[in-house]
Amino acid sequence: MESSSKDPSSEGDQPEDEGMTGSEPSKISRLLRTEFDAKYQIVNLQTPLNAFMSGHYKQSFAFFTLRSRLPVILTNVIDTLTRDKSELVAQFASHEFSQAAREELKIIIGLISRLKYELQTDKSFQNFTGEEPDKEVWNNFISSLPDGERSFYRASSLHAECYLHRKLHSFLENSVFLKSYDFFAKVKEQALTDSIDDVLALTKYTRRSENEVEVFDELLRINMWSNCNDLATDTVKQTNRQVLEKVSATDEHVLVNQAAEIWRCLENPKLKKQKQVDFILDNAGYELFSDFILAEFMIEKGLANKVRFHVKAHPWFVNDVTERDFKWTLEYLSQHADYIISLIGKKFLQFIDEGKFELAPISHFWTSPHSFYSMAQMDPNLYSSLQQSKLVVFKGELNYRKLLQDVCWMPTQELSTCLRGFLPSNICVLRRVKSEVMSGLPDGVGQALSRKDPRWMVSGSYGVIQFVDGTREFGY
Numbered sequence: 118m119e120s121s122s123k124d125p126s127s128e129g130d131q132p133e134d135e136g137m138t139g140s141e142p143s144k145i146s147r148l149l150r151t152e153f154d155a156k157y158q159i160v161n162l163q164t165p166l167n168a169f170m171s172g173h174y175k176q177s178f179a180f181f182t183l184r185s186r187l188p189v190i191l192t193n194v195i196d197t198l199t200r201d202k203s204e205l206v207a208q209f210a211s212h213e214f215s216q217a218a219r220e221e222l223k224i225i226i227g228l229i230s231r232l233k234y235e236l237q238t239d240k241s242f243q244n245f246t247g248e249e250p251d252k253e254v255w256n257n258f259i260s261s262l263p264d265g266e267r268s269f270y271r272a273s274s275l276h277a278e279c280y281l282h283r284k285l286h287s288f289l290e291n292s293v294f295l296k297s298y299d300f301f302a303k304v305k306e307q308a309l310t311d312s313i314d315d316v317l318a319l320t321k322y323t324r325r326s327e328n329e330v331e332v333f334d335e336l337l338r339i340n341m342w343s344n345c346n347d348l349a350t351d352t353v354k355q356t357n358r359q360v361l362e363k364v365s366a367t368d369e370h371v372l373v374n375q376a377a378e379i380w381r382c383l384e385n386p387k388l389k390k391q392k393q394v395d396f397i398l399d400n401a402g403y404e405l406f407s408d409f410i411l412a413e414f415m416i417e418k419g420l421a422n423k424v425r426f427h428v429k430a431h432p433w434f435v436n437d438v439t440e441r442d443f444k445w446t447l448e449y450l451s452q453h454a455d456y457i458i459s460l461i462g463k464k465f466l467q468f469i470d471e472g473k474f475e476l477a478p479i480s481h482f483w484t485s486p487h488s489f490y491s492m493a494q495m496d497p498n499l500y501s502s503l504q505q506s507k508l509v510v511f512k513g514e515l516n517y518r519k520l521l522q523d524v525c526w527m528p529t530q531e532l533s534t535c536l537r538g539f540l541p542s543n544i545c546v547l548r549r550v551k552s553e554v555m556s557g558l559p560d561g562v563g564q565a566l567s568r569k570d571p572r573w574m575v576s577g578s579y580g581v582i583q584f585v586d587g588t589r590e591f592g593y
């Protein structure tokens with residue numbers, strides 16, 4: 118979820134008509150583009166079927182992300198550091214060390230600028246050489262990449278984006294003063310405070326007692342649509358509140374809805390003993406709140422006796438939830454001046470005390486570059502802990518890309534095939550579609566959408582609620 122992904126043209130960072138923006142190129146930008154493409158061997162194609170998503174393909178969202186979105190994220194971080202310098206120094210260093218902290222901030226700004234330059238000039242990925250706890254995993258990964266796939270535009274875009282966010286955090290964790298700073302903490306807090314009216318509306322909307330599949334289905338749709346608060350608002354047609362006003366109005370945009378199968382899985386009497394559900398979280402703010410609401414329903418209706426939440430080990434893709442965000446959100450809600458909001462916040466805190474909600478042990482696997490099919494090998498403990506689960510809920514786009522290895526599958530390919538054997542338990546996916554990575558579409562749907570709206574795969578206006586049944590594999 119990347120709320121810093123504003124229109125790049127407003128930043129003066131990139132030519133307005135690069136990649137997927139679709140406007141008429143001006144002479145200068147055409148010239149620049151040709152030079153850039155030639156220099157970095159960019160081909161003017163869409164991502165071929167079964168290839169990895171990559172900035173190598175000019176007509177892909179990956180190219181647009183690398184060329185236009187990621188530089189803006191880095192620029193925004195630099196701007197924030199520059200603007201908040203004095204505040205940060207006061208917060209993280211005692212008076213006697215304030216000069217040293219200022220110097221360190223300057224160095225960090227320099228490192229981020231260099232990272233941006235490396236991104237924009239397609240430089241090779243560099244090893245991690247500091248105190249990163251997952252250094253070995255990352256360095257092994259970098260050296261395992263073939264020579265021609267070790268740079269931003271040559272690698273799969275999943276690898277390039279993960280590398281960029283991992284490097285960005287390494288500048289802080291290797292610092293003296295700013296180790297516990299999160300570049301995006303304010304953005305994430307604001308994502309919740311700005312949507313507090315939506316939080317209240319969702320709380321009121323969901324105080325019902327029915328236990329039917331229809332209510333559950335509606336909650337899944339509300340939750341799936343909440344995976345939007347990272348997007349620039351111009352691309353998102355439905356706001357949180359519009360979704361609540363009439364959930365069914367968005368149904369045409371739900372391309373796959375397997376809510377009934379997910380419900381059957383949770384109600385399955387054969388799974389009575391196994392009543393833990395795992396959420397692999399995505400974004401902070403309203404999305405996290407709506408995750409809590411979905412989890413609350415599962416607990417209260419007896420569909421689960423525990424929901425375990427998996428957060429990121431460190432700041433990641435701007436808005437992803439870390440342990441700090443998770444705890445901050447619960448505290449913020451429980452202390453809110455509005456009685457209803459504070460009541461629900463306190464209820465969630467009580468769920469934590471009672472073991473009904475649980476923060477899963479922190480795993481660096483979620484912030485590794487690896488796709489999920491390699492989890493059993495890379496992090497066997499995490500894999501076996503998910504095997505204890507009745508249902509694993511994967512939230513959002515990045516998790517989807519990691520489930521599908523960031524491959525441009527034929528959109529009609531079964532999700533179970535695309536997982537390449539990753540099936541620790543039953544799997545559910547709630548995701549707004551924000552890239553060309555897709556599976557499980559009925560025949561003809563993709564073609565019809567492409568005729569209607571060529572940007573349907575990247576606009577975030579469509580979503581999927583998908584399910585893969587793990588029971589056949591594991592013979593429950």
Ligand SMILES: O=P(O)(O)OC[C@H]1O[C@](O)(CO)[C@@H](O)[C@@H]1O
Nearest residue numbers: 118119347513514515516551552
């Ligand atoms: O917050 P989400 O849903 O994971 O979306 C973020 C992802 O979507 C994209 O913006 C488009 O694929 C990526 O850059 C990023 O991986």
